[in-house]
Amino acid sequence: MGREVDVDRLEPDRRWNEKARHETSTQRLDRNWSSLLxxxxxxxxxxxxxxxLLLTLPFHDGFEDLRAxxxxVYLYTVACxxxxTALLIAPIGIHRSMFRRHRLDVVVTTAxxxxxxxxxxxxxxxxxVMVLIFGAVLDLHAGIVAGLCTALGIVLCWLVLPVGLRALAGPPQSSQPADTDPDPAR
Incomplete structure (x- = not known):
């Protein structure tokens, strides 16, 4: 679909899966698809x-009293x-359209x-949502602070922590024999 897969980068992962998990590429794709689902x-x-809930807000009393x-912020929030919602449901539609075409690799990568x-x-x-709630209850400044704090917390939990854990884990253990690996779930 416009972008080529870097096969050389994936080869050590494929070899590790075969050696440590005793799984084929198809089994790995099935496992990855199940995990993603x-x-x-x-x-x-x-x-x-x-x-x-966001879609119902304009129909509640007091919505018209919100500052411009x-x-x-509400419109941007509901659009996001x-x-x-659309992006997180889209993999199911892609799976349906690609069903029985033997292209689970495309489905998993796209999903x-x-x-x-x-x-x-x-x-x-x-x-x-935090900007809206704090902005409606207190003031816009408090809403912006709450929204920024939420964004920071999300970046820390959803990006920095996983990337840090990945760095601490080091490279995949592709050279270790499967029978000496104490944790086969890795």
Whole structure:
């Protein structure tokens, strides 16, 4: 789809999976797809509920009393929420359209990128919700501070921590024999 897969970069991972897990490339794709589906199941319900709640806000008493700035924040927030919902559900549609075409590699790779984009929009949505709540209850300045603190917390938990853990783990243990690995789930 426009971008070539760097096979040389993936080769050590493939060899490790064959050696340590005794799984074929197809089994690895099945495992990755199942893992990705589990992740999507965790986030989809919450995103859909949040989107539904955001969509009802303009129909509640008092919405018209929101300052113009908060209405703009609301529009951006609901747009991010709808975008997150669409991106996090899209892998299912892709799977349906690619079903029985023996291209699970395309499905898994595309779903991975869509999930990352959906999670990014979810983070923006959560930050926007904090701006709305604190802005409506206190003032716009408090809303901006709350939104920025939320964004910072999300970046720390969803990006910095995982990247740090990945760096601490070091490179994959492709040279270690499978029978000496104390944790085969790695």
């Amino acid at each position: 589990q992740e999507l199941r965790v986030v989809q319900t919450g995103v859909q509920l949040l989107t539904g 700035e908060l209405r703009i 929420s709808i975008g997150a 991975h990128h869509l999930a990352n984009a959906g999670i990014l929009l979810l983070g923006l949505t959560l930050s926007g």
